[in-house]
Each structure stands twice: as structure tokens, then as C-alpha cells.
Amino acid sequence: MSKRTTLEAAVLRQAREHPQRGQAKAAAELQRLDYTISTSGVRYIWRKHGLETAYKRLKALEKEMAGTGRELSAGQRALLQRGDVTRKLARASGQRAGGTEGFAPDERRRQILAGAAELFVKHGYSNTSIRDIAQRTGLLPGSVYHYFPAKEDLFTEVHREGFRQLIERAEEIARSEADPWQRMELACAAHIEAAVGDNSIQRITGTGLFSIHEEQLQRRLKVDRENYEQIFRRLVGDLGLPRSIDRSLFRLVLLGALNWAHLWYRKGKKTPRDIARGIIRMLRGNWAL
């Protein structure tokens, strides 16, 4: 362990000579020998050679020693035996994506967005990795960066698209001929449908804000939401509420009730339409109707 060689060779030599050293110790020792490497760098090379655990390194050493007269120490054998019992299954490396028979770039983008939306909705922003998203689209992690500069942008775009769809629908309703209370009811139904339906991109409108704690990102998202709530401002204005009712509070109560629904909604019970009707009835202030 003295002559300078390739970084990789040095790591491997050390794996052979001190199989029980972990990444930290191995890296420290190599740094002492003037190699530039970090703990995870060590780990990376180990993994490349299937040596990422002490068990595997020992196993390899054992094999190598088989011919020669040398033997593992008692402690090393004990460690191996423990490992044998607890053996983990090798992880299947998964499917590899096709070749260059590519998709149209826009199509690929959409696929990434859709996959990301599903994962964000299910596991939240922080718990979704670029790797997960890439895998779902059959890409390697690095390739995602060809379409989106960073994870934040990916989320922002999903969020924006979700609200774009929601706004489109809401505006259509707001423009319709129905009477004001009915328009409101329809808009509420559409909102709940989006939040509990199968379209993950739309679902993100219900959970997105809560999933994010990075302030700057949050601020970017708020814009989408405000564009949407603007429509409700108008819908509420059209209702002709009595003076005694604070329009602003009315809207916020309504949106709160709607946004909460996805937490208790159960498929097969009340439909979004039923729920919307019930909510409007309560807020209409005249239970006789």
C-alpha cells in the first residue's frame, strides 16, 4: 500500500488488504496516501466491482485465498457466517430502455411530467427522487436533465399544468348560462373531481402546496393557485350575497371545504357532484331550498 497507482486500483487493493474497513476508513486512508477521493467515491468503485459490503469483500478475499495456503482470521470467518444467514437478495437491475427509437421530444416530456405527477402525489416532493421519475419513464437519471433543468422546475411545471387544466374547466363553467348558484356548484364539483380523480397532474392541485416547504418554490406555486382562485372570486361575486356576508371569507371557507375533501373522499360513496351539492346547500343559507 505504498506505490501510487490508479485510484481505482488503490481502492481495490485496499478492499483486498482490509476488507472490513468501511467506506469512511478506506477513504481516509487513501486520502492519507494523497489520493483525491471521498467516502462515497470509495463506495462507488466498490459497487462497480460488486464489493460494496464487508461481506462481499470478505467473500471475494476468501475465494482469492482458496488456492494459496492463507486463511481468513476467526473474526473474519464469524462475520462471513453471520452474513450468510442474513444474506440480502441481489437487487434486480430492472429493465433497460430501448435504443434510439425515440419518442418525439414533446411526447417524452409529457411522459416525464405524467410520471413525475404520479410520484409527487403519492410520495410527496421530497420523497420523490429524479431516479424514481427517470425509472418510470425508462430513462437514466441523467437524461431527465435534458428536459428539465432541475427537480424544482419539474414540480413547478406539473403544478402549473394541473392548474392550467383546472382553470380551463372552471372558466368554461363560469362563462356558462346557468344561474349563479348552479355555476358555483358545478365549479365545486369540478374542483373535487380534479382532487380525487385519476389524473395525477390535476390531483397535484389539491396537495401540492402542502408538500412543499421550500419558501422560494412555494412562492412560485402560489401564482398558479391565485390565478385559479380569481375565478372563484368572480363566481362568489355573482351570487348576490347579502351585505352581512364577507365575500372574501365566504370564498376561503368554500375553498377550504373543497380542498379538504380529498382527505375523506371514498370512491363509491358520495360522488364529487353530490358533495358539491351538499356543500353549496349548507353555504346557501337557506336550508329550505
Add this chain to the structure above:
Amino acid sequence: MSKRTTLEAAVLRQAREHPQRGQAKAAAELQRLDYTISTSGVRYIWRKHGLETAYKRLKALEKEMAGTGRELSAGQRALLQRGDVTRKLARASGQRAGGTEGFAPDERRRQILAGAAELFVKHGYSNTSIRDIAQRTGLLPGSVYHYFPAKEDLFTEVHREGFRQLIERAEEIARSEADPWQRMELACAAHIEAAVGDNSIQRITGTGLFSIHEEQLQRRLKVDRENYEQIFRRLVGDLGLPRSIDRSLFRLVLLGALNWAHLWYRKGKKTPRDIARGIIRMLRGNWAL
């Protein structure tokens, strides 16, 4: 550390040169240098000079170095900083400070919980690391595990305590003599206060569920929430609503409106009390009142 001098001078010199050595190591070293001294002897002299903890010895060294160009090492500075946090907490809780001298174990636990609550509320569960929590309490990450077996348990406990406090207050209100609608209004005000107030442990009741995406953990938390909502079930039942109104939906609409409030609440504008009154007025179905 070579020339023989008075025992006392030798002890002090060593305190300066190796401030982090404890009594055992210090005594051993001095004995090696042919001084006759025991661990408690070292401690006796330290105490005489107000140097009986590593923190105090470092503090003294720092002061001494102030003039010269020398500086404490990074590790020493970190230790001092940890000590500073510990002291601040000790002062805040009225306990006696003193280096790493312990708190009543319950007190330390509470400190960790309070710190964790703040961070969880501010940055969310996934974005809060055990390191952050430890630092805030003046501990090293590993030490947190002396009090809590895992991060999940830490969160669960914060969540549970938040709801415990909320439930306590709500039940008091539910038991009071006020008329049903007024009881409801008070309970709503209390709910909003908890969600927007300064008490992070209570605030977690508003955001906790959204911050968590791990299903199993979520299930554990739901229990707390359900215990709480049970009280609202009762409060709604007491209102004597007309038949045409679905009690269940009424409760869910109300809770939705309340839980949404922390997103738009602004200090200095409407108070939680005002908001609660407004919400109840809207839901009471008789706007003339």
C-alpha cells in the same frame, strides 16, 4: 509539558494545553510525568479555578488566545458552540447550567421535542434531519437516539402532544355551559389559534398530515386526529341541525374551512376569534342573526 513545576501549575498547564482531556486522562498523564495525583485531585484543582468542565476550560483557553494570533480548532469551536446552546436552554428552563452537566431527563426530552416541532412545522418532516434537531438542542445526532428510537417516533410524539393539548382545550369548551352554537364557535376559534399561533407543537396539528407521505406513519397519526374530530362530532350533534342537513358533511365542511385558515391567515388582521365567528355565521344558515 516537560519541566517539573508545582503540582497545581502542572494541572493548570495541562488544562490549557489539552482542555478536552477529562479527569481520568489528565490524571494518568500527570502520573506518567511523576506527579502524585488522583483523578479527584485533578478535579479539585480544576474546580478551585473554575475549570471543572471541558466547556469552561475551552472558554478560558479562548479568552487567553484572544490577544495572540492562535485560534481554537474547528472541533473545539463546535464543542463550545454546543455548550453555548446547552447553556441557553438551561437558563431558559431555570435549571442549573454547567458544561455538559445533564438536565433532568424529562427536561431534555421536552427540549428535543420542542426543537423538533419547530423544525417540522417550518421545513416539513423530510426536510428536517436528526442533525438539525440535535444541533438545536446542543447535542450530537447520535445522542438524540438516547431519547427517541427513531425519527418517526419523534414526529409521532410531537404530533400526539399537539393533539393532546388541542383536545384538552376542546373538551373543556365542549363541557362548558354556553349554548351549542357558541360552544362550537369557541372550539373553532381554539382550533385556528392552535394552527396559527406561536406554539409549534400545536401548529403541527394543522400541517402534520400533509407533511407525511409514509403510509404507515400516516396511519399512526390519523388516530390522534380522529380522537380530536370525535369532539366535533359531538359538538355538531348538539346543534340541533334540521333533518335536511347531513351532519357528517357539515362537520367535514367546517373542519376543512378551519384547516385551510392557516394558509391565508395574516397576523394583525382578523383574529382567530373573528374568523371563527364569521365561519359559524355562514354555516348557521340564518344570515339575519
Add this chain to the structure above:
DNA sequence: GTCTATAGAATGATAGAC
């Protein structure tokens, strides 16, 4: 001399970036 709260270092794992 004994106990416990805490330090400190190590471990295996995974994230985002590009």
C-alpha cells in the same frame, strides 16, 4: 467504584447534479 448521558466515529444507503 458505578452509572448514565453524551460524544464521536463509523456504517450502509441514497440524493441531486451534470
Add this chain to the structure above:
DNA sequence: GTCTATCATTCTATAGAC
């Protein structure tokens, strides 16, 4: 493909109190 940073957690040694 390659890298670094950081995470939750574990293990072990020891300081300081009694």
C-alpha cells in the same frame, strides 16, 4: 457514468456526577 454531500442509525468509549 461519475461524483460529492448528506442521511438515519449504530456502536463504543468516556466524561462527569454520585
